[in-house]
Amino acid sequence: MKTPQTGRLITQFISDLRKTSRLARHRNCIVLSGSLKWCDALSKEIVEHPQPGLSVDTESQQQDTIRISANHPADASGKIKTIHHDFARKYLGQEFDIVIFDCHQNFSADALGIIGGTIRAGGLLLLIVPDLSIWGESVSTPSPYTKRFKRILTSDPHTICIGQDQPLPDLSVAKNPDPASVSFLDQDIAVQAVEKVVTGQRKRPAVLISDRGRGKSAALGLAAQSLLLQSTNKNKIKIAVTGFNRQSVETVFQHAGLDDTSSSLKFYPAEKLALKKRKCDLLLVDEAASIPMHLLEHILQNYSRIAFSSTVHGYEGTGRGFVLSFSKLLNQYTRGWKTTRLEAPIRWSVDDPLESLLFKLLLLDAEISPLEQTASPSDFSSQISEAELINPESLIQNNLLLQDVFGLLTQAHYRTRPSDLQNLLDNPANRLLRISCHNQTTAIIHVVMEGSLENDVAISVWKNQRRPKGHLIPEILSAQLGLCEASSLRTARIVRIVTHPELRRRGLGSMALEAVEQILTKEIDMLGTTFSLSADTLSFWLSNRFQPVRIGIAKSSNTGHHSCTLLKSLSDDAAHIQHEAARQLSTNIGIALSRDLNTLDAEIAIAIIRSVNGHKQSPRDYLQTLHQRQYDDLICLAYFGRNPDGMISVLCNFVRIILSFKDNGLDQEMETLLVQRVLQNREWGKCVALSQSSARPQDRTQGKTQGMVQLRNIIRSSLEKFDSERAIERLAHYDST
Numbered sequence: 255m256k257t258p259q260t261g262r263l264i265t266q267f268i269s270d271l272r273k274t275s276r277l278a279r280h281r282n283c284i285v286l287s288g289s290l291k292w293c294d295a296l297s298k299e300i301v302e303h304p305q306p307g308l309s310v311d312t313e314s315q316q317q318d319t320i321r322i323s324a325n326h327p328a329d330a331s332g333k334i335k336t337i338h339h340d341f342a343r344k345y346l347g348q349e350f351d352i353v354i355f356d357c358h359q360n361f362s363a364d365a366l367g368i369i370g371g372t373i374r375a376g377g378l379l380l381l382i383v384p385d386l387s388i389w390g391e392s393v394s395t396p397s398p399y400t401k402r403f404k405r406i407l408t409s410d411p412h413t414i415c416i417g418q419d420q421p422l423p424d425l426s427v428a429k430n431p432d433p434a435s436v437s438f439l440d441q442d443i444a445v446q447a448v449e450k451v452v453t454g455q456r457k458r459p460a461v462l463i464s465d466r467g468r469g470k471s472a473a474l475g476l477a478a479q480s481l482l483l484q485s486t487n488k489n490k491i492k493i494a495v496t497g498f499n500r501q502s503v504e505t506v507f508q509h510a511g512l513d514d515t516s517s518s519l520k521f522y523p524a525e526k527l528a529l530k531k532r533k534c535d536l537l538l539v540d541e542a543a544s545i546p547m548h549l550l551e552h553i554l555q556n557y558s559r560i561a562f563s564s565t566v567h568g569y570e571g572t573g574r575g576f577v578l579s580f581s582k583l584l585n586q587y588t589r590g591w592k593t594t595r596l597e598a599p600i601r602w603s604v605d606d607p608l609e610s611l612l613f614k615l616l617l618l619d620a621e622i623s624p625l626e627q628t629a630s631p632s633d634f635s636s637q638i639s640e641a642e643l644i645n646p647e648s649l650i651q652n653n654l655l656l657q658d659v660f661g662l663l664t665q666a667h668y669r670t671r672p673s674d675l676q677n678l679l680d681n682p683a684n685r686l687l688r689i690s691c692h693n694q695t696t697a698i699i700h701v702v703m704e705g706s707l708e709n710d711v712a713i714s715v716w717k718n719q720r721r722p723k724g725h726l727i728p729e730i731l732s733a734q735l736g737l738c739e740a741s742s743l744r745t746a747r748i749v750r751i752v753t754h755p756e757l758r759r760r761g762l763g764s765m766a767l768e769a770v771e772q773i774l775t776k777e778i779d780m781l782g783t784t785f786s787l788s789a790d791t792l793s794f795w796l797s798n799r800f801q802p803v804r805i806g807i808a809k810s811s812n813t814g815h816h817s818c819t820l821l822k823s824l825s826d827d828a829a830h831i832q833h834e835a836a837r838q839l840s841t842n843i844g845i846a847l848s849r850d851l852n853t854l855d856a857e858i859a860i861a862i863i864r865s866v867n868g869h870k871q872s873p874r875d876y877l878q879t880l881h882q883r884q885y886d887d888l889i890c891l892a893y894f895g896r897n898p899d900g901m902i903s904v905l906c907n908f909v910r911i912i913l914s915f916k917d918n919g920l921d922q923e924m925e926t927l928l929v930q931r932v933l934q935n936r937e938w939g940k941c942v943a944l945s946q947s948s949a950r951p952q953d954r955t956q957g958k959t960q961g962m963v964q965l966r967n968i969i970r971s972s973l974e975k976f977d978s979e980r981a982i983e984r985l986a987h988y989d990s991t
Contacts, residue, residue, distance in 0.1 A: 264296065266303075267427065269305060274431050277433050279375040280602065280603055281374075281609070282379070283380075283410075283608055285414065285415040287386045288384075290325070293418075298333075300380065301334060319351060319353075320336075321355075322355045322369055323356035324356070345501070346541070348501065349374045349601075350377060351378070352377060353377070353380065355380065356382050362673065363676045364673045375601060386415065399646075399675070399676045400680075410611055412610075434604075440597055441468075441469040444469070444473035444477075445473050449481060451561050457588045457590075459560040460592055461584070462593075462595075466567075471505035471563060472505055473596070475505060476509050478493050492533060493520075493536045494521075495521045495538045496523065496524045496527055496539055500514075507519065536561065546812045546814065547583070547813055554588065567613065567618040617657065617660050622755065639765065643686065650679065663750055683704070685703060697754065697763065697766045699752075699767070700750040704728055704747050706744050712732065716733060727740075728745060730804055735803070737835060743780060744777060746777075746780075748770070751766055764797070767798050771824070783819070783820050786812075786818075787805065787818040788815060800822045802865050803832065843866065844910050852934040857922075859929050860929060864915075867910075873977075876911045877908075880904065886984060889973070891905070891965075905932060906932055909932045912972050918972070924964065927941055938957040939961075
């Protein structure tokens with residue numbers, strides 16, 4: 255334990271450091287390394303040490319300190335509030351003077367990324383960690399992530415590491431630093447951009463992007479204040495605000511000078527804005543990257559005057575993936591949009607030590623390296639490309655390679671988090687394959703090895719009694735589809751596959767999949783993947799001979815899409831599992847489309863039907879199996895105007911068989927109508943409106959009439975195409991009676 259004199263030296267040093275830091279608008283990181291008891295005792299002394307101009311006895315000062323931990327509060331007095339790191343996100347939009355971050359158990363990179371941005375200028379991050387000499391050095395499960403983390407902490411010139419029973423480092427503090435200046439020019443431009451959304455043309459949103467601390471939220475609030483002051487009592491404008499939650503947008507309300515009691519400025523959860531259009535003259539969306547993409551799409555559809563803000567490098571990891579995805583939506587639903595980038599920080603200085611440290615620790619600023627034109631573009635997709643598995647040790651030893659790899663992975667998924675880097679480096683089940691050309695990274699594929707479960711564990715999974723972490727595909731096949739033997743197979747799950755943006759549509763993704771199969775073929779029985787279902791992604795996997803085996807019933811809260819699991823067997827045992835799983839999907843897809851999947855895109859539904867049917871039963875074969883009465887039901891529907899309600903089963907089966915064949919003689923509009931009306935049981939009017947028909951009925955009666963005509967024509971042409979002899983014979987029979 256420290257001596258009283260040592261404790262006084264430390265607390266006085268930190269007091270002096272904070273005094274100069276407030277003048278320089280710096281934030282600092284102090285690492286306390288030792289036992290949890292020692293770290294907590296010293297951090298409590300640091301918090302309670304008097305600060306010039308601040309009183310530790312006031313309630314406000316107590317609220318400006320927070321402790322993040324996976325453990326229970328260490329301060330029995332209750333002066334330091336401790337929250338579990340899983341709840342750090344609730345404190346977005348708040349500010350603290352001191353954050354104590356406990357790294358002793360279950361270190362959370364996500365929580366550190368979130369809470370690091372809540373520390374105000376002159377504030378302090380106290381990282382309390384185990385003994386640095388042994389932290390993460392377990393013989394059984396060493397942590398490359400922690401090794402890299404420690405190396406950055408100990409080599410950073412502005413980070414002070416204080417160890418228990420260790421000699422003190424240099425505790426000198428620079429005297430009388432020059433006061434840091436603050437530039438509000440970027441923020442003024444941002445405020446004007448938001449105001450123009452209201453005064454300019456409709457459907458021209460403003461998009462404010464920056465790193466944290468640049469005043470995006472404040473700009474939204476200042477613009478709201480300006481617009482409200484300019485409006486008259488007769489024409490008082492109404493402004494709606496949304497974000498991750500009400501607390502996260504507190505900065506907007508503070509700078510607007512209003513709270514929720516005002517009728518002019520109201521907060522609404524994003525879900526409510528998406529489901530029901532609210533009356534407002536301007537909608538402010540703060541930290542758009544925290545809102546699921548499908549909700550942002552609905553918001554863009556429902557509101558014509560919107561200003562968005564989003565962090566580029568922050569607690570969600572790199573924002574490049576979000577920007578790319580969101581840009582597509584903006585191009586689709588707006589007439590024109592303008593990006594305003596805020597570069598100069600406002601909440602702290604340009605050279606803030608803590609921001610620089612967090613960027614390095616969490617790789618928040620990982621970007622994609624542009625390709626050097628040392629070869630022709632065609633070379634990058636030719637046979638000269640190389641494929642190699644790269645291990646965590648090589649990544650932490652080569653920071654440029656790590657930045658390149660993680661930059662590619664993060665731009666492929668807009669919700670990449672700091673914990674993804676931690677998992678990438680520390681999970682022994684990971685396999686990372688790099689495709690390169692002329693030593694430049696052109697594609698990355700992230701694979702997780704799953705399965706090979708012991709028999710007792712496999713049975714528990716099948717009984718839905720256990721869910722072993724890191725075995726998603728075996729769990730789906732066993733617990734959801736009842737295929738217990740799947741848990742014993744060796745599965746390689748494709749988590750992410752991404753190609754360099756300058757080399758899209760050149761076959762590199764397929765090349766990477768082939769390389770994975772070749773490299774891992776002796777280690778696995780099958781490849782698998784689970785992803786958010788869209789037409790483009792499904793087409794990619796189908797083109798690489800993967801087969802759908804399950805569609806998730808619930809939609810993802812992030813994307814608004816159903817999930818889809820696909821397999822590609824590489825052994826006889828896996829082929830049996832894949833065949834049985836696909837057979838189940840083929841059997842159940844008709845019922846699922848009429849219930850939980852009744853909003854699934856028709857193009858996706860048709861692709862899945864074709865994949866799982868496998869052309870095993872042709873429309874003619876199906877018609878030949880029908881009893882005379884069932885066949886005559888189809889004849890009467892097609893030629894004599896019978897209502898289809900009394901023949902739903904035979905009609906649905908016939909439609910499913912027709913759609914499973916590409917050469918069915920139907921165009922896209924006809925196929926879409928069959929899916930939406932017959933299989934998904936949508937209303938007639940909506941089916942016709944969604945089927946790209948040139949005749950778009952405005953009322954339900956007209957829609958049903960036109961839809962019924964189309965349906966009868968489709969069934970008639972299908973009968974004549976696939977079984978004309980029997981159709982003619984039955985028509986002749988009815989004509990003669």
